[in-house]
Amino acid sequence: MRPSVAPDSAAERVEHEAFAGDVEYYLALTPRQLPSRYFYDALGSALFEAICELPWYPITRAERALLARHGREILSRVDQLAMLVELGPGSGDKLATLVAAAETPRRRLTVHLVDVSPAALDLASRTVATLDAVDIVTHQATYEAGLAEASARGSARGRALALFLGSNIGNFDPPGADEFLRTIRAELVRGDALLVGTDLVKPERELLLAYDDPLGVTAAFNRNLLVRINRELDGDFDVEGFAHRAVWNAVDSRVEMHLVSTRRQSVRVPRASLEVRFEPGETIWTESSYKYEPDEVKAMLERASFGLLAQWTDERARFALTLVEAV
Ligand code: AVI
Numbered sequence: 602m603r604p605s606v607a608p609d610s611a612a613e614r615v616e617h618e619a620f621a622g623d624v625e626y627y628l629a630l631t632p633r634q635l636p637s638r639y640f641y642d643a644l645g646s647a648l649f650e651a652i653c654e655l656p657w658y659p660i661t662r663a664e665r666a667l668l669a670r671h672g673r674e675i676l677s678r679v680d681q682l683a684m685l686v687e688l689g690p691g692s693g694d695k696l697a698t699l700v701a702a703a704e705t706p707r708r709r710l711t712v713h714l715v716d717v718s719p720a721a722l723d724l725a726s727r728t729v730a731t732l733d734a735v736d737i738v739t740h741q742a743t744y745e746a747g748l749a750e751a752s753a754r755g756s757a758r759g760r761a762l763a764l765f766l767g768s769n770i771g772n773f774d775p776p777g778a779d780e781f782l783r784t785i786r787a788e789l790v791r792g793d794a795l796l797v798g799t800d801l802v803k804p805e806r807e808l809l810l811a812y813d814d815p816l817g818v819t820a821a822f823n824r825n826l827l828v829r830i831n832r833e834l835d836g837d838f839d840v841e842g843f844a845h846r847a848v849w850n851a852v853d854s855r856v857e858m859h860l861v862s863t864r865r866q867s868v869r870v871p872r873a874s875l876e877v878r879f880e881p882g883e884t885i886w887t888e889s890s891y892k893y894e895p896d897e898v899k900a901m902l903e904r905a906s907f908g909l910l911a912q913w914t915d916e917r918a919r920f921a922l923t924l925v926e927a928v
Contacts, residue, residue, distance in 0.1 A: 612741075616717075621834055624873040628885070633877070635826055637772055637858075637888035642829050643720065648822040650692065655818060657810040660768050663918035664798045665698050671913050672702025675924055676762070678910050679794045683759030686713040686751045687766070688744040688785075691721065693728030695766050700732050707734065708759075715740045715747030744781075748788045761789060766798040768920075771855075771891040775901075778891070782905035789927040795907060801919035802892045805849045812847035812856045812890070820845035823858050823887055834872035842866050846884070855891045859884040898923050 620639060627634040641649065653661035668675075676682055676699070687696050696712065712735050714725045722739040729737055738754070740747035748763065755761060763785060770778050785795060812819055823845045827838040843860040850857055862879035869876050893901075898921055899909050907925035914921045 617833065621873045624830060624834060624870060625875050628870075628873075628875060628877055632884060632886055634886045639829065640822060640826060640888070641718065642825070642833075645822060645825050645829070646718065646721065648818060648825060651818050652814075652822060653691075655811075655814050655816065657807075657814045658819075659807075659811065659918040660798075660800050660920060663915045663920035664766060664768075664922065665695060667798075667913050667915055667920065667922045668695055668698045669702055671922065672699045673704055674911070675699065675796060675922075676703045676707070678924060679760055679762045679926075680792065681759030682710070682762055683708065684711045684713065684751070684755065684761040685764060686715065686748055686761055687725075687764040688715050688748060689721075689765070689767070689769055690714045690716060690725035690729075691767065693725030696725070696764065697728050697732060699764075700729075700735065709734045709736070711736045711738060713738045713740060713747070713751035713754075715742060715744055715751065717741065717743060745784050745788070748785060752788045752790075755790070761793040763789065763793070763795045765795065768798055768800040768890070770797060771800055771893075772888065773891075774889065775891070778901060779904055782902060782907070786905045786907060786927055791927050794910065794924060794926045795902070797898065797902065797923050797925070799893050799898045799921050799923065800890070801914070801921055802854060802894060803919040805851075808849050808856050808892070809847055812858060813845065817845075819847070819858075823860060826887055827860065830870060830873075834870050836868065836870040836873075838868050838870075839866065843885070853889075853891075854893070855889045857886060858888040858890075859886050893921070895921050895923075 623636055652658050690696055712729050714722055716722050719741055726737050740750050773781055824840050827840050830836040831838050842863050844863055846859045846861050848857050862883045864881050867878050895914055902925045908928040910924040910926055912923045
C-alpha cells in the first residue's frame with residue numbers, strides 16, 4: 602500500500618475533511634468536476650509559478666508591466682492611503698512592483714497579506730520585506746476572513762487599497778464573482794479602494810496556447826490534482842490514464858480545463874468513500890478561467906457597489922487593471 606499523508610494541525614485536518622467531502626461530491630456530479638482551488642498544494646503552487654514564466658501565458662508579465670507603468674498613479678488615486686491588503690499575494694512580487702513605483706518619499710504603509718497557505722505567506726513576506734517603510738501583517742485565512750481581520754485592524758491614519766490580481770476573479774463563475782465582490786465591498790469602508798486584474802478575451806489560438814502549452818507544464822498542473830488525491834486520500838488514479846484538455850467556450854467566455862479518461866477504468870478513493878467508473882473520453886472538469894471585455898469588468902464592479910476610478914489596459918496582451926472605490 603502506498604503511504605498517504607496524514608494531516609497534523611487542526612487547520613490541516615479541516616482542509617483535509619473539506620477536500621475529501623468535495624472530491625466525493627464533485628466527482629459524482631454529471632459532468633464530473635473537481636474544484637480548482639485544490640490545484641495549489643506545494644507542487645501545484647510551484648507548477649503555477651512555472652506557468653507564470655511561460656512565454657505562452659501572458660497574464661503575469663502583462664500585469665507586472667501595467668503595475669510598474671501605472672503604479673505611481675494607482676497609489677496616488679487613493680487619498681490618505683495607509684494600508685494595502687493583497688488577497689492571494691503569490692510570490693509578493695506584484696505588490697512589490699506596485700509599491701516600488703510609488704513617489705518617494707511616501708507615507709509608511711501597512712501591508713496585509715492574506716492566503717490559506719503558510720508557505721505562500723512566508724515567500725510573499727520575504728519579498729515585501731525588501732521594500733522600505735512597510736509594516737507587514739500576515740493572515741493565514743480565506744480571502745474573506747483575512748480581509749475582515751485586516752479591516753478590523755484598519756488604520757485610523759487613512760484608507761485601504763485591496764488588491765485582487767492575476768485574474769483570480771476569472772476562476773469564479775459569474776454569480777460567484779458577483780457574490781465575492783459584494784463580500785469584499787462589505788468589508789471595506791466608503792473611500793477605500795480595490796484594484797482588480799482581469800484577463801481579456803483574445804484570439805482562441807492564443808488562449809489555447811496559454812492553457813495547453815507546448816512544454817506540458819499546464820498539463821502537469823492539471824494532472825497533479827489526481828496525484829494529490831492519490832497522496833492525501835489514498836486514491837488509485839492512474840495519472841497516465843488521463844489526458845489534459847483545454848477548450849475555449851465562446852458562449853460563456855471561458856477557457857475550461859478538463860482531464861479526459863483515455864480508456865475504460867475504475868478508480869477508488871477510499872478516504873472520500875468513492876468508487877468511480879470512467880468510460881473512454883469521459884471528462885473531469887477541473888477549472889474555468891473567465892475572460893472579459895473591459896466594460897464587463899466595470900459593470901461587474903459597479904454591481905458590487907464600487908465606483909470606477911480608472912482602468913488601464915494592455916491592448917497587445919489583452920489584460921486590464923481596474924481601480925474602483927467603495928461608494
Ligand atoms: C490562478 N488563475 C488565475 C490561473 C488562470 O489563468 O486561470 C490558473 C491557471 N490555470 C491554468 N493556468 C493557470
